[in-house]
Amino acid sequence: AQTVTQSxxxxxxxxxxxxxxxxxxxxSENNYYLFWYKQPPSRQMILVIxxxxxxxxxxxxxxxxxxxxxxxxxxxxxxxxxxxxxxxxYFCAFITPFSGGSNYKLTFGKGTLLTVNP
Amino acid sequence: DTAVSxxxxxxxxxxxxxxxxxxxxxxxxxxxxxxKQDSKKFLKIMFSYNNKELIINETVPNRFSPKSPDKAHLxxxxxxxxxxxxxxxxxxxxxxxxxxxxxxxxxxxxL
Numbered sequence: 001a002q003t004v005t006q007s008x009x010x011x012x013x014x015x016x017x018x019x020x021x022x023x024x025x026x027x028s029e030n031n032y033y034l035f036w037y038k039q040p041p042s043r044q045m046i047l048v049i050x051x052x053x054x055x056x057x058x059x060x061x062x063x064x065x066x067x068x069x070x071x072x073x074x075x076x077x078x079x080x081x082x083x084x085x086x087x088x089x090y091f092c093a094f095i096t097p098f099s100g101g102s103n104y105k106l107t108f109g110k111g112t113l114l115t116v117n118p
Numbered sequence: 119d120t121a122v123s124x125x126x127x128x129x130x131x132x133x134x135x136x137x138x139x140x141x142x143x144x145x146x147x148x149x150x151x152x153x154k155q156d157s158k159k160f161l162k163i164m165f166s167y168n169n170k171e172l173i174i175n176e177t178v179p180n181r182f183s184p185k186s187p188d189k190a191h192l193x194x195x196x197x198x199x200x201x202x203x204x205x206x207x208x209x210x211x212x213x214x215x216x217x218x219x220x221x222x223x224x225x226x227x228x229l
Contacts, residue, residue, distance in 0.1 A: 044222055045210075047217060047219070050217055095216045097216045105176075108160070108162070
């Protein structure tokens, strides 16, 4: 079974500081895609960042970057210069598109609630 | 234009009723999904359709029946609603590099 584990149910950070959210996953596939989604109080699911497993270079999107360790099956999200608008639930997810069938789906972690304090 | 839209946004109903949630996407994607987010915020896939064909049915009770009249629409009909059906339901589509784009969600409350 494919699983995603986010070991930090809640985290808080001061505005302008840096915070790292952890995520580990389990799959027997070699090719897959990893994602971080953000869900603010508005409940909209917003894509934060994406990483292809075959790429060694870590993905970066402005203040958001990942530390992808394929051998360790670890995919952490770093948020630099945290802003109040970053307060949200953050979900780690992955999909294995090449296995097909019932595995062709996003598997989510349980989420980390991040609060940015002024 | 909203890429993935859902109606209604809120739905309050009595146990035993039948209700539908509609989803429409204008991204031209072939694959659409329904997810359920429970009270603990856990997101789980319910169904997946590819070009109107059912691909995934994740052991969802048969009171839930998805219908895809065309590639741009995936509706969810729920019969005999139960208290445990209360949740937020998200529609999503899959685009390039397997990125999924979500609708705004429908909050269903069964009384």
